[in-house]
Each structure stands twice: as structure tokens, then as C-alpha cells.
Amino acid sequence: MTRQPSPVARPTAFCINDTTLRDGEQTAGVAFTDDEKRSIAAELDAAGVPEMEIGIPAMGPRELELIRSITAMRLRAHTMVWARMCESDLAAALTCGADIIHLSISASDIQIQRKLKRDRPWVLTTLRHFVQRAVAAGTRVSVGLEDASRADDAFLAQLASTAQACGAERVRYADTLGILDPFETHRRIAALRAAVDIDIEIHAHNDLGLATANTLAAFRAGATHASTTVNGLGERAGNAALEEIVMAMRHLHGVDCGVDSRALPFISELVAQASGRPVAANKSIVGDAVFTHESGIHVDGLLKDPLTYQGFDPAELGRSHRTVLGKHSGSHGVMVAYEQLGLHLSNDLARLLLERIRSHVGDTKRSPSPDDLKRFYLEQLPAGATRPF
DSSP states (O other), X not given: OOOOOOOOOOOSOOEEEEOTTXXXXXXXXXXXXXHHHHHHHHHHHHTTOOEEEOOOGGGOHHHHHHHHHHHTTOOSSEEEEEEESSHHHHHHXXXXXXXXXXXXXXXXXXXXXXXXXXXXXXXXXXXXXXXXXXXXXXXXXXXXXXXXXXXXHHHXXXXXXXXXXXXXXXXXXXXXXXXXXXXXXHHHHHHHHHHOOSEEEEEEBOTTSOHXXXXXXXXXXXXXXXXXXXXXXXXXXXXXXXXXXXXXXXXXXXXXXXXXXXXXXXXXXXXXXXXXXXXXXXXXXXXXXXXXXOOHHHHHHHHHOGGGGXXXXXGGGTOXXXXXXXXXXXXXXXXXXXXXXXXXOOHHHHHHHHHHHHHHHHHHSSOOOHXXXXXXXXXXXXXXXXXXX
16 A cells, blocks of 8 residues: 655765766767776775666676676675666676666556566566565665656556565666656655655756756655766766765755765766766866856955855865956956066056956967966066066
8 A cells, every 4th residue: 555645754864876887888989998997996985985886797798707806896885786677687697796786677658568568567577576586695686667757656656665575675766868857856756755665766867957956856855875977977968977966965955975075076087088078177066167267256256255256165176266367357366367476566557468368368269378478568568677587
């Protein structure tokens, strides 16, 4: 019998299950080498990521050998492998030494009928069979509800209840096509939370740019776990980004996910190199330019007190604010830049140099270098004046 809805009890913690090595590698055209996978696993573990999904054993002997080499690293993080609910996948998964086996099955009618050519009773029977088999083999089990965001709420609750009754410890609510918004995510996760008391993992895709927002909404509705990938890698537009979830949970919800945020920029660069997918300069949290300021109003405020234009301290990421001169700079920023070169400017000279800097940026599409600034200064000196450098 389905329980009556009750007020949502928000979890006091949010467990990160990073799937860079599984769903992240499923990014079209991405293939990590064995050493890259082990390096990424080691760095995620050192940073305190509590769980990681490390591969798909059924892909074949080479993948299985690699997965075993990762589980043999004796990581502090719990390891998970992904499998379909079929005999060959389960058999392979049981041989790799992972802590958790994730068994996935379609939950929406469109996938059940058109992809699997089956019906809901078959899904329930299959789920019971494979979860019970895996639990009997002595492994922890997570059940993936593929395309849950297009599935019927009541059927999802039935699947989750069945999974729990058969010994699974968690269900993964997959927004496989990235079609939810935060409001609908909250409604759906809250409904599932009210119906069952099993752990719920949110697996959000970013097709509409909402994976992080939907993951946070799921937390507010009672989800206990979150799938993430470094830099938001993943199928199509990717998954919720590890770095975004860690920092948003800390600053919006006061929840520490246990991940050392100072390690995030290094891990981001490691994965960017391994995946061949560069990180955009304006990528939140780890982008090269996200703590760089040009606007005169912003620079003036930061110089007076960083809190005027600081949502969180970049030192949490081992980073710092940086200012550059450009079209939108102001005289104060110009004065500070020249003071760093050992020159004190008058207000009038600062305004003249600001116009020269704006002209330079318009012509070259880049900020002036220290040598450029020195040259601009010398151009303003009257004939015969002493040159400071």
C-alpha cells in the first residue's frame, strides 16, 4: 500500500557518487587510457569523493581488467559498477570486486514498450529476479530507473518499493533526457520520497542546462545521493558537474559533501586533458576567467572590500581574484596597475592612459601586458623627461 504523502524531510547530508569514469567517458568521442582512469580515480579519492562509478564490466575482458585494477587500489571511496538486468552483465559485475553493483532497467512506458518490447509486469519480475540474485551473492545493490522523468509516479513508487523489498539499498532517479526543470524535479522526487524510505540518487542530464539546478531541487525534496561528473562530462550535453554541486551545496544549503574544494581545479584540468574536452574560460567554479574582473565598478568595489563582489572566496578553490585592464576598466584600476609597476599616476594621467588602453583593446582584442603599459606611459612623457624604466 502506498503511504500517504508527508512533509518532505530534507537529508542532513548529500552523498556524491561521481560517474566521470562511466557516464563521463560515455561523452561522444571520449576514451580514457587505463592510466588516465586510474589517475582520475586516485585524485577523486584523495579529494574525498565518497563514491565513484568506475565502469561497465560487460564491455569485455579489457574493461573488466581495468575495473579490477581500480578496485585493487584500495580506495577509501566506495566503488560502483554499472550493469543491465541480464545474466551476462550481472555475472561480469560480480567478478570485479566493486562495493556496489548498479542494476539499471527502463522505467518509462515508451522505453519499456518500444525499446525493450516488454510490459510493466515483465519489468517488475526482472527487477525482483536480478536484485535478489545480486543481494544473495553478497553485494550491495543500487537500482537504476532509466528515463524515470517520463515514467508514471505510481509505477516508479512500485519499482522502488519492490527494489527495497528485494534488498536494494538505493534507487537512481534518472532524468535520462534532461527534460525536467527544478520545480517538476522537486515534485517528482518529493512524491517518491513520500512513497518509500529507500535512498534516492538523482542522476540529472544537462540537455536544457538544468542538471545542477535539478540536482539541488532533488536534494530539497529528499534525495540522498547525487550523480556528478567532473566538468559536467556525459552523454550529449553531460551531467551535473561535480564542482558545481560541491560548491552549491556548501554555499546554498550549508552542506559539506566532504570533498576538498581546493582539489577541484586540478581535477578539472586532469579530466580536461584526459578527455580532450577543454574547459571554457567562463565555466563556473573552475573556468580560468571566473575570478577575473575588468569592469571599473567591480574592480573599484573589490579593491575596497572583496565582499562587495564576492559570492564565495576563491581561496576555497586555492584561487584568487585577478583584475585585467580593458574597455570597461576605470581610472582606479589603471592607477592600481601602474602602482604595481612602481608608478604613481595623477588623475589626469590615469584618464589619458585609460583611453589609450581602451584603444589598444579595441585594436588587438586582448588586455595590455606590463610592457604595453610601460610603452603607453612613455608615450605620454614630454620630450626630454626622465624615463623611469
